[in-house]
Amino acid sequence: MTSIEFSEGLENETSTDDLEKTLVIVAADADKRNYEVIEKEDNLNDEKDEDIQPKSSKKLKICDFKDERCSNTSLRKAKPDESVAHHSRESYANIVATHYNSRLEKGLHERSKSRLFYLRNFHNWIKSMLINEYLVKIKDKKKNNSPIHVHDMCCGKGGDLLKWKKGSIHHLICSDIAPVSLDHCKSRYRDMQNRIGHERGSESIFSVEYIAADCTKIRLREKYQDPSMKLDLVSCQFAFHYSFESLKQAECMLHNAAECLSAGGYFIGTILDSNHLLVRARKKKSNRFGNGVYQVQMDFDINKPPLFGAKYHFYLDGVVDCPEFLIHFPTFVKLAKKYGLKLIEKSNFYDFYEKMKIEGKQLMVNMKALETYPPYQGASLVGDPKFDYEFAEEYIKNYTSGEGVYVGTLSKSEWEASSIYLTFAFEKVKNSWASDGTPIYEI
Numbered sequence: 001m002t003s004i005e006f007s008e009g010l011e012n013e014t015s016t017d018d019l020e021k022t023l024v025i026v027a028a029d030a031d032k033r034n035y036e037v038i039e040k041e042d043n044l045n046d047e048k049d050e051d052i053q054p055k056s057s058k059k060l061k062i063c064d065f066k067d068e069r070c071s072n073t074s075l076r077k078a079k080p081d082e083s084v085a086h087h088s089r090e091s092y093a094n095i096v097a098t099h100y101n102s103r104l105e106k107g108l109h110e111r112s113k114s115r116l117f118y119l120r121n122f123h124n125w126i127k128s129m130l131i132n133e134y135l136v137k138i139k140d141k142k143k144n145n146s147p148i149h150v151h152d153m154c155c156g157k158g159g160d161l162l163k164w165k166k167g168s169i170h171h172l173i174c175s176d177i178a179p180v181s182l183d184h185c186k187s188r189y190r191d192m193q194n195r196i197g198h199e200r201g202s203e204s205i206f207s208v209e210y211i212a213a214d215c216t217k218i219r220l221r222e223k224y225q226d227p228s229m230k231l232d233l234v235s236c237q238f239a240f241h242y243s244f245e246s247l248k249q250a251e252c253m254l255h256n257a258a259e260c261l262s263a264g265g266y267f268i269g270t271i272l273d274s275n276h277l278l279v280r281a282r283k284k285k286s287n288r289f290g291n292g293v294y295q296v297q298m299d300f301d302i303n304k305p306p307l308f309g310a311k312y313h314f315y316l317d318g319v320v321d322c323p324e325f326l327i328h329f330p331t332f333v334k335l336a337k338k339y340g341l342k343l344i345e346k347s348n349f350y351d352f353y354e355k356m357k358i359e360g361k362q363l364m365v366n367m368k369a370l371e372t373y374p375p376y377q378g379a380s381l382v383g384d385p386k387f388d389y390e391f392a393e394e395y396i397k398n399y400t401s402g403e404g405v406y407v408g409t410l411s412k413s414e415w416e417a418s419s420i421y422l423t424f425a426f427e428k429v430k431n432s433w434a435s436d437g438t439p440i441y442e443i
């Protein structure tokens with residue numbers, strides 16, 4: 001049992017009450033046991049790692065986009081063959097944009113009633129820890145306190161604005177395909193600005209610019225207020241999978257992520273772990289699997305998924321319900337190299353949690369990232385009391401004095417959903433130049 005007692009070292013924390021001192025992710029252990037047999041990383045496709053072309057596409061044309069479209073002479077155009085979704089690419093972008101545009105902004109009260117209240121908070125905690133980890137590295141490198149420039153790619157409604165404020169950055173570029181989400185983001189930023197304006201002695205907040213665009217198709221740099229701006233960090237949270245609709249889109253998005261990063265800067269994010277998704281589908285011998293919290297429907301042969309355009313629907317209790325695409329991680333890494341991005345970290349959420357649990361325990365409490373079990377003072381549980389908390393029960397029985405003990409946990413169903421995600425981080429490396437002016441990266 002690798003469950004964690006959060007009690008050690010918390011005695012002197014003034015804002016942590018007794019109840020919250022014994023947080024533990026119990027369901028995580030349960031899930032780990034269930035998925036011990038993870039198939040090999042590169043099991044998505046029989047094709048060799050060196051060949052990143054969609055299956056059965058032969059020689060591919062040079063990409064001939066002009067103007068603001070992603071342009072890169074080394075991009076090759078994939079034929080619309082069986083490995084790439086047959087749907088019009090434009091229409092998927094529209095479905096995604098329409099979906100996010102129509103999502104209503106829910107207040108805190110409304111969110112607290114959601115079945116996914118703790119799961120969302122837990123994911124928010126993961127993002128906070130990841131962003132903070134890399135902002136700290138950037139500050140360590142900078143030494144002279146020079147301004148920090150960040151691009152929040154696919155920023156949505158600006159759920160990470162507070163994280164950027166806490167990280168004391170100086171300028172933020174927010175891009176997203178859904179203009180309505182960007183409007184929410186703008187008004188959140190204005191509220192934040194107003195609040196700060198009323199706090200006496202508070203420092204000024206970072207500046208922001210907004211770009212409404214499809215990051216998988218448009219070269220974003222040309223839309224920056226200052227296209228010569230160098231970035232320290234590009235963050236793409238829960239969104240990179242949209243680009244794996246096609247090779248061309250994945251390359252465009254990576255180009256956007258890497259193009260303005262300074263050498264030594266980082267590209268970080270969170271995505272679904274395709275390997276894990278496939279393992280679950282294959283274990284169930286079905287294209288459809290999930291539980292009461294999440295459902296996945298895969299629209300391709302799970303025994304022979306294509307490298308690009310492997311479309312699935314991911315439904316997370318009212319949070320996401322639109323087409324997404326598997327990201328074959330070795331392909332992601334290989335494509336990233338082309339843009340000078342070197343993989344430095346990849347962790348599933350469980351391992352990331354393990355790494356950050358001590359450093360982030362106070363934040364975890366503040367963010368209500370775990371549910372209290374047994375329910376405190378008549379509160380009701382978000383999960384099924386009979387099914388979702390058996391590991392919390394077991395933990396209390398085997399590892400604590402029992403009576404009057406409370407633990408923090410995610411319900412088993414929520415953990416099953418959360419454990420399909422992973423975090424990644426790439427570093428932009430220095431380059432030399434070829435005689436034709438193209439950059440050469442030694443990775």
Ligand SMILES: C[S@@+](CC[C@H](N)C(=O)[O-])C[C@H]1O[C@@H](n2cnc3c(N)ncnc32)[C@H](O)[C@@H]1O
Nearest residue numbers: 100154155156159176177178214215237239242
């Ligand atoms: C799950 S939300 C994540 C939002 C935000 N990053 C967060 O962590 O709260 C995914 C976001 O990606 C955006 N998105 C999807 N496809 C996109 C594309 N091709 N270009 C730009 N944004 C896109 C959606 O509009 C949505 O806001």
